[in-house]
Amino acid sequence: MIIKQLSVFLEDKSGRLTELTWILAENDINITALSLAETADYGIVRMVVGRPDLAKDVLESAGFSVGLTDVVCLRMPDKPGGLYAALRILADNDINIDYMYAFSNNGVALAVIRAEDINHVIDVLQQNKMELISQSEIYQI
Amino acid sequence: MILYPEIECADRQQLHELQSKRLAETVKRVYENVPFYRNKFKEKGIEPGDIKSVDQLKDLPFTTKIDLRNNYPFGLFTVPQTEVVRIHASSGTTGKPTVVGYTRHDIEIWAEVVARGLTMAGVNKDDTIQISYGYGAFTGGLGLHYGAEKVGATVIPISTGNTKKQIQFMTDFNATVLACTPSYAAYLGESILQSGMSPEDTKLRVGIFGAEPWTDEMRLQIENLLKIKAYDIYGLSEIIGPGVSMECECHCGNHVCEDHFIPEVIDPETSEVLPYGELGELVFTTITKEAMPLIRYRTRDLTRLYPEKCACGRTLVRMEKCLSRSDDMLIIRGVNIFPSQVEAVLMEMVETSPHYQLIVNRENNLDILEIRVEINEHFWSDSIRELEKIRRRIDRNITSVLGISAVIKLVEPHSIERSEGKAKRVIDNRTFKS
Known part of the structure; x- marks a missing residue:
């Protein structure tokens, strides 16, 4: 249930994100989810994409600084309290979230979650009947 | 006003004699007391008594910062x-x-x-x-x-x-x-x-x-x-x-x-x-x-x-x-800075020294030193908290070694301009040309 997230270090200069998405487009790689975290001088783009290993290769050969990070993708009901239920379980198990990004539409809510011991997160969520999305499923979305 | 006119306005010939006398004394002094100079003089076949005039200065060995x-x-x-x-x-x-x-x-x-x-x-x-x-x-x-x-x-x-x-x-x-x-x-x-x-x-x-x-x-x-x-x-x-x-x-x-x-x-x-x-x-x-x-x-x-x-x-x-x-020494806010000092700090922190560049600007008459450090696989994280931790550590170590503060910027790999494969270490945007 581990999903390989693509993380890219970006300097704060215009056109850099455009360049990145162009390279992915040229290589026929679809972006399922994306979040951009920024500081005053640089940013980190985190993406769930189809074919992450290929994406890493093509971006690295274009000079980007790329890493693959293990994350989980959680599917929740799109209603009040949906996210709370999942976070309550994590908190009760002393799991500290490094970062997450989420989106909901048409009755489905999805959250990408990063924590230190990702296997422990998967175990805890599955034991509590939470619905996780697999890497192969991601590519269908 | 001239404080010591007898020296400051001295006849050049008299000054030449004074310099010659004092040079001979100094050569004797370092030869007798400093093994470094004694060896250097011996290599050149110079005995302390040989130096009698300031005209012979050109025959003496140099001293460099590395010798110090x-x-x-x-x-x-x-x-x-x-x-x-x-x-x-x-x-x-x-x-x-x-x-x-x-x-x-x-x-x-x-x-x-x-x-x-x-x-x-x-x-x-x-x-x-x-x-x-x-x-x-x-x-x-x-x-x-x-x-x-x-x-x-x-x-x-x-x-x-x-x-x-x-x-x-x-x-x-x-x-x-x-x-x-x-x-x-x-x-x-x-x-x-x-x-x-x-x-x-x-x-x-x-x-x-x-x-x-x-x-x-x-x-x-x-x-x-x-x-x-x-x-x-x-x-x-x-x-x-x-x-x-x-x-x-x-x-x-x-x-x-x-x-x-x-x-x-x-x-x-x-x-x-x-x-x-x-x-x-x-x-x-x-x-x-x-x-x-x-x-x-x-x-x-x-x-x-x-x-x-x-x-x-x-x-x-x-x-x-x-x-x-x-x-390549820079003088920033009156402090001498060598790019090699920055390199030594970075080397100490990560096994492979990342590419770096010193950029000096003068803003409102104050010198600002910016140090760009290319991130590489040896220090990489997708967590901003971790990257900031690295950046702050570089910042602290640089400040304590250089004695002045610098703005540390993490940049993408290969973003620092190279000439013949070697990163350009210093960009000094201050103008001293008169």
Whole structure:
């Protein structure tokens, strides 16, 4: 249930994100989810994409600084309290979230979650009947 | 006014004789007391008695900053510790600082040469001098201090920083002379205006500026801002500190205290002595220093020498203002910085030294050092918390090693411009060309 997230270090200069998405487009790689975290001088783009290993290769050969990070993708009901239920379980198990990004539409809510011991997160969520999305499923979305 | 006319306006022939006598004594002194020099002289087949005239200076071996490092800390001292009354230190090229020592007599000479320089700028016992150079291991503060006391001026030993207090002391204590780096002088001038005051609210009339390169344009700017006359003072701790040479009212180069320090200008590539008037690397031989005399010390400063008698009446040789160097040393806010120091810090933190670049800008008359560090696989994280932790650690280590703060920027791999595969280490956007 581990999903390989693509993380890219970006300097704060215009056109850099455009360049990145162009390279992915040229290589026929679809972006399922994306979040951009920024500081005053640089940013980190985190993406769930189809074919992450290929994406890493093509971006690295274009000079980007790329890493693959293990994350989980959680599917929740799109209603009040949906996210709370999942976070309550994590908190009760002393799991500290490094970062997450989420989106909901048409009755489905999805959250990408990063924590230190990702296997422990998967175990805890599955034991509590939470619905996780697999890497192969991601590519269908 | 001329403090020591018998020396400063001496007949060149008489000066030549004095220099020859003192050089012979110094050569004997280092040969007998410093194994480093004894070996170097033996390699060249020179016995101390062979050197009788300053004309033979060109036959003597050079001393470099690397020699100082190799003999760290006291290997070049010619006297036992009991004779050393003071130690100063400045930046070395890597971890080890450049150490210098002084006997009581050396401190007296230092005070004398600074006093000569202050007198050239018209400073006397009626003056109150605010010394805004750093006090401490850096030679700027204490060097000016002893010279100012020697001329009998009232000293305000305020050291660097705290601009508000600087302005308050300057006005309340009626400072007539300001001694600091030229960039800080300009910054002080603007701060006075910003505080709603005008330079006429102070009694300042003279500025003694040095420890970093500055142009004639900067002189005009500072003179206008502070309504003063600005003078250049030159020195380096290895030779004695500030006071090695000083500008007179003619502003046609700095008069070198040749009765204590003999200047030469050499071709930095071939090491051949160049004729007067040609641009090359400045080399000094100290001929009165006791604790740590140096023979033909390569300063890496580029300049020209002019031997003609000055309109002020002095016959001491004049050196042009040093605006560039033959090595990669940067002078930022009066502090010597070598790119290799930055490299050493980064090397210590990660196994493979990342590519880095120093960028120096002058904003509001203050030098800003930015250090760009390319992230690489050895220090990579997709967590901003982790990256910031790395950035702050670099920041702390750099500040403690360089002695000044820098803005640390993490940049993408390969974003630092390379020439022939080697990253360009330094971009200095300050303009010193006159």
